[in-house]
Amino acid sequence: MRSRALTTFAALAGTLVLAGCGGGEPAKAPAADIAAAPEFSGTLSILTKFAGEPLSSYFEDVAAEYQRMHPGVKVELIQETDQSIKDKTKTLTASDALPDIYFTWTGNWAENFVRGGRAADLTKVIGPDTPWGKTFGKAALSAFAYDGKYYGIPLYNNGKFMGYNKAAFEAAGLKVPTSFEELLASCAPLREAGYEPITFGNKDGWPALHYLQQLFAYTVPSATLQADFSPKTATLDHPGYVTALKQFKTLVDQCTDTREGTNGVLYSSAQEKFLNGKAAMYYQEILEFANVTDERELKPENFGIFPLPVPQGAAGDPKAIEGAPEGYLINARSPRVALAVDFMKFATGAENAKTLSAAPYGQPSTVIGAVTAETSGKAVFEGIEMVNQASQLAIWLDTVTVPEVADAWLAGGEALVSGGSTPEKVLESVRQASASAK
Amino acid sequence: MPVRAIVRRTLGLAWVVPALVLVGVFVYLPLAQNLGFSTLEWDIYSGSQEFVGLDNYRRLLDDPVFWSSFGDNLLYAVISIVFQVFGALVLAALVESVRSERWRRSLRAIYFLPSAISLTVAGLLFYFIYEPNLGPLNHLLRAVGLEQFTQAWLGQESTAMYAIIAMSQWQGFGYSVLLFAVAIQRIPSEIYGAAAIDGVGPIRRFVHVTLPLVREMTGLMAIVTISGAFQVFNEVMVMTGGGPNNSTQVLGTWLYRSGFVRNNFGYAAAIATVLFVITLGVAMAQLWVTRRRRVEW
Numbered sequence: 001m002r003s004r005a006l007t008t009f010a011a012l013a014g015t016l017v018l019a020g021c022g023g024g025e026p027a028k029a030p031a032a033d034i035a036a037a038p039e040f041s042g043t044l045s046i047l048t049k050f051a052g053e054p055l056s057s058y059f060e061d062v063a064a065e066y067q068r069m070h071p072g073v074k075v076e077l078i079q080e081t082d083q084s085i086k087d088k089t090k091t092l093t094a095s096d097a098l099p100d101i102y103f104t105w106t107g108n109w110a111e112n113f114v115r116g117g118r119a120a121d122l123t124k125v126i127g128p129d130t131p132w133g134k135t136f137g138k139a140a141l142s143a144f145a146y147d148g149k150y151y152g153i154p155l156y157n158n159g160k161f162m163g164y165n166k167a168a169f170e171a172a173g174l175k176v177p178t179s180f181e182e183l184l185a186s187c188a189p190l191r192e193a194g195y196e197p198i199t200f201g202n203k204d205g206w207p208a209l210h211y212l213q214q215l216f217a218y219t220v221p222s223a224t225l226q227a228d229f230s231p232k233t234a235t236l237d238h239p240g241y242v243t244a245l246k247q248f249k250t251l252v253d254q255c256t257d258t259r260e261g262t263n264g265v266l267y268s269s270a271q272e273k274f275l276n277g278k279a280a281m282y283y284q285e286i287l288e289f290a291n292v293t294d295e296r297e298l299k300p301e302n303f304g305i306f307p308l309p310v311p312q313g314a315a316g317d318p319k320a321i322e323g324a325p326e327g328y329l330i331n332a333r334s335p336r337v338a339l340a341v342d343f344m345k346f347a348t349g350a351e352n353a354k355t356l357s358a359a360p361y362g363q364p365s366t367v368i369g370a371v372t373a374e375t376s377g378k379a380v381f382e383g384i385e386m387v388n389q390a391s392q393l394a395i396w397l398d399t400v401t402v403p404e405v406a407d408a409w410l411a412g413g414e415a416l417v418s419g420g421s422t423p424e425k426v427l428e429s430v431r432q433a434s435a436s437a438k
Numbered sequence: 439m440p441v442r443a444i445v446r447r448t449l450g451l452a453w454v455v456p457a458l459v460l461v462g463v464f465v466y467l468p469l470a471q472n473l474g475f476s477t478l479e480w481d482i483y484s485g486s487q488e489f490v491g492l493d494n495y496r497r498l499l500d501d502p503v504f505w506s507s508f509g510d511n512l513l514y515a516v517i518s519i520v521f522q523v524f525g526a527l528v529l530a531a532l533v534e535s536v537r538s539e540r541w542r543r544s545l546r547a548i549y550f551l552p553s554a555i556s557l558t559v560a561g562l563l564f565y566f567i568y569e570p571n572l573g574p575l576n577h578l579l580r581a582v583g584l585e586q587f588t589q590a591w592l593g594q595e596s597t598a599m600y601a602i603i604a605m606s607q608w609q610g611f612g613y614s615v616l617l618f619a620v621a622i623q624r625i626p627s628e629i630y631g632a633a634a635i636d637g638v639g640p641i642r643r644f645v646h647v648t649l650p651l652v653r654e655m656t657g658l659m660a661i662v663t664i665s666g667a668f669q670v671f672n673e674v675m676v677m678t679g680g681g682p683n684n685s686t687q688v689l690g691t692w693l694y695r696s697g698f699v700r701n702n703f704g705y706a707a708a709i710a711t712v713l714f715v716i717t718l719g720v721a722m723a724q725l726w727v728t729r730r731r732r733v734e735w
Contacts, residue, residue: 087698094482094703112701116483203593207679261570261590263682265597269569403700414682420595421683 034330035124035177038338041072043100046343049326051079054290054360061355062347069346073339083204093118100334101344104142105303106324107400108229110152116165119151119329120337126150130347139393140325140366152327153344156356156363157371159286159323160388161305162212163379165298168195168280176304180218180247180311187255190280198255199279201270202262208413209397209406210322211251211283217320217394225316225394231437236430240315245423247311249416255281260419274298283308286323286383290362305379307386319391324399327368404414409435445674458620459724469714475707482703485598494708504709507687510599514606514665514688522614523659527652529611530618546619551611556608561676564605568592568677592678595685602677606670621655622648635644667721668713689713 011283048059056079063075078099080088085103092098098118104110113119126133126241127150128141136154144152169175169186172193177183187197202208216225219240227233258265274282277297292303310318330340346352354369357376364371373381387393398406408430415421421429479488496639498504533545552560567575568591576588625648633643649656656715671690674680680687681697687695689709697706 090482090698090701096485112483116481116485118483185635186509202680258590258593264568264570264590264593266569269571273571363555404702407695407700411681411683415595418594418682420685 011274026128028396030290032335032337034120034122034337034341038336038342040070040339040400042339043074043076043119044101044334044336044339044343045076045078046328047078047080047085047092047102048101049080049082049085049103051081051084055363058356058361058363059347066343066346075343081398083229096333098333100331100336100340101328103326104152104329105326105396106152107395108143108402108406109399111146113329114146114151118332120332120334121149121151122330122341123150125341126153132348133367135348135350136366137368137388139388139391140327143325143393143395144327144329152329153348154325154327154366155348156327157323157325157387158324158364158365159287159321159386159393160214160283160308160385161286161321161383161386162198162281162308163274163284163289163292164281164306165195165274165279165419166302166304166306168193172280175308176306176342180215180309183309184250186252187188195280196257196278198251198281198283199270199273200252200256200258200262200283201265201267202414203264203266203418204413205263205410206396206398207267207270207283208417209249209409211248211308212244212409212413213394213397213400214320214322215247215311215320216241216316216397217309217392218245218308218314218316218318219244220316222317222320222392223236228434229405231402231405231434233435234252234405234431236427236434237270238315242423243311245416245426248413249423260417263414286364286380286387287362289377289379289383290359292351292379293359300377300379303379305383317391320394321387321390322394322396323387323390324393326394328367338404402437404433404437405430440509472707472710472714475704476711478704478707480703482701490704494705495712497705498708498712503684503687503692504689506684507689507692510688511668511670512688513599514603514670515664518607518610518662518667522610522663523656526611526614526659527618527649528644530615530622531648533615534619534622535640537635545614549615551612552609553611553613553616555609558608558676560605560609561673564601564608565592565677568601595682598678598682598686602673605677606673609673610666614663617659618655619654620651625651650684654728658724660699661720661724661727665717665724668716668720689716696706 007146017428045396046059059077059079063077067073067075078088080103089098089102092102093113093116103217104113104119109194110119124130126136126141128134128138132412133141133150137157139153140157141150141152141272143155144150164176168190172189172195174186177186184415190197200207220228220238221240224238228236228238240291252262253259256262270279270282271284271288271291273279274284275291275296275298289303289305292298292300294300307321328344330337330344348365348367350367350370353370354375355361356363357365357371357379357380362377362380364376364380371381371384375386375412394400396410401409412421414425416423416426445557457668460466477489477491479490479493480486513714529549533549536542536545555563567573570576570588570590573591575591578584578705579588589597604680629647629651630643633647640644669690671694674686674688674691675694678686684692690713693706693713696709696722
């Protein structure tokens with residue numbers, strides 16, 4: 001360790017200060033009319049969540065084509081990963097330097113930008129009755145609607161499913177489980193057949209929340225669950241929470257090889273184990289289905305999916321599926337909102353939507369008709385069909401509620417996995433976080 | 439004052455102005471601004487900033503994660519003192535007692551090598567060493583029949599902080615050894631010669647000759663090590679991000695999490711101020727020690 005007191009502190013403080021520059025400005029009205037004819041000149045900046053292979057080339061290709069069509073426009077891409085985009089977006093927000101178009105999740109994440117006046121109201125151009133709006137699935141559009149206004153451009157849909165290795169199930173003499181109890185019971189025979197029943201990596205904390213949110217949707221009535229997401233109305237006293245937390249802990253202890261050490265495993269390491277054919281199941285997003293290819297041990301023909309099975313006697317909604325579309329907002333303070341709208345219309349056009357849904361991207365577009373068994377692959381098509389038929393989508397727990405509560409769930413999920421806390425104590429810590437966030 | 443002297447002095451000042459401006463803008467201005475932010479409730483989305491006085495500091499007192507983070511920094515400091523000050527001093531004395539110059543040089547290089555690796559890279563490297571399924575540490579334990587000691591080193595609250603500290607010792611140890619080796623080399627060989635004539639053995643020679651004569655460096659290293667222990671950030675972020683269940687949070691990472699994850703930027707600024715006060719205190723002690731403990735011969 002070297003002496004670096006002042007400089008390190010200055011770096012940390014500087015980060016905060018950088019975030020603080022310009023932060024004192026009150027929310028401003030949109031800088032330009034979103035429905036105006038775009039002026040095809042200048043630089044259009046876009047913050048995407050498509051960094052890394054194979055996704056990064058999608059926006060690169062779309063941008064190159066758009067620039068070819070409009071030589072006066074330069075598209076500047078800032079591509080981030082799922083993890084890094086969170087910090088990047090917040091730093092840019094605090095320093096009042098958001099790009100013209102930026103990625104967003106649904107729920108509280110997007111709501112913060114709407115509330116802060118940083119997302120342009122796109123109702124006039126993307127509302128469900130507009131020509132552009134009609135090209136999207138209604139549920140996807142509604143996921144970004146607040147107080148009857150439409151702010152987001154949904155790019156692709158997503159949902160969480162248990163992926164399974166058909167060959168492993170066959171070797172263990174098993175069928176797809178129809179209840180959570182059957183899922184737990186399947187773990188012993190799968191282990192005897194030489195497979196880790198469910199591979200799971202929780203180093204980043206959020207993978208546990210994905211299990212928990214789906215189980216909460218099953219065990220807690222919808223109205224209660226929705227009320228509990230907002231600290232103002234939350235009571236978090238339904239017994240279904242503790243039931244779900246216990247079910248999750250049982251699954252980790254009985255069905256993973258890493259058990260209480262699962263917090264030390266990367267999500268991607270668990271994914272690799274499944275793709276290498278060493279694990280029988282892996283809870284994953286539709287966006288990950290494209291990783292199953294002929295080059296891997298797990299072949300596409302042996303890959304199947306099913307929703308996390310519903311526990312018996314659950315008091316919630318058995319037809320809910322965890323997931324949410326992901327999309328883009330347009331910076332309300334951008335002087336190029338009309339150009340930004342035009343670019344996103346191009347990016348979500350029929351051809352680009354099909355390209356996005358097909359290999360190697362495998363991101364199921366929210367544009368109607370873009371996802372078919374032929375263009376997107378069987379598993380992605382099946383997943384999207386199930387998402388479309390779900391009674392409701394349970395939005396990711398770490399984005400649906402306020403950050404303090406989400407953080408308490410993250411820490412609680414890790415504590416539950418490691419055995420450092422009990423379901424009752426985890427719920428109490430979340431209650432406290434919710435109370436202090438009121 | 440003659441005109442030439444005034445011109446010379448003015449020119450001299452002109453040379454340091456750019457550096458002063460840079461330090462002012464990039465070091466002292468952020469410090470002052472951070473102090474201001476720590477008195478605000480700040481919504482980064484709407485941009486609204488409400489003055490809350492010392493509320494953020496009062497919240498610190500009731501925040502169990504802040505105190506556990508502080509405790510982790512202290513633990514870091516204590517273990518680092520043991521290994522990077524006393525352990526490194528003993529090893530440096532052993533290395534310097536090797537007769538062959540070639541071996542001495544080789545050993546110094548071997549111990550110093552980990553310090554040439556960036557903390558982020560070392561953190562990633564050790565993340566894979568500790569990985570419960572594929573990591574070589576658990577494989578090694580199994581290979582020597584110690585399977586009962588295999589762990590998810592970074593995945594369990596009881597072992598995660600120690601695993602990170604161990605990596606940090608590995609990374610920083612060689613640097614301390616090198617500094618102590620330099621200090622030992624500065625001790626005149628006549629003193630050791632006299633001790634040998636008096637029949638002093640190697641342990642007594644270390645205790646009564648080496649230790650007092652490297653006192654200045656020991657004090658300095660202790661302070662630098664404590665200061666460094668309160669600025670830990672990279673290794674924790676890379677290896678655990680502060681988890682599981684906040685068990686590896688240190689003040690630096692809790693500051694980051696409070697701001698960039700929990701959106702409490704005013705509160706994060708308050709943590710930064712506390713961190714600054716601690717490191718400033720240690721830095722002042724460092725200055726005091728370097729003035730007071732100089733040994734002349």
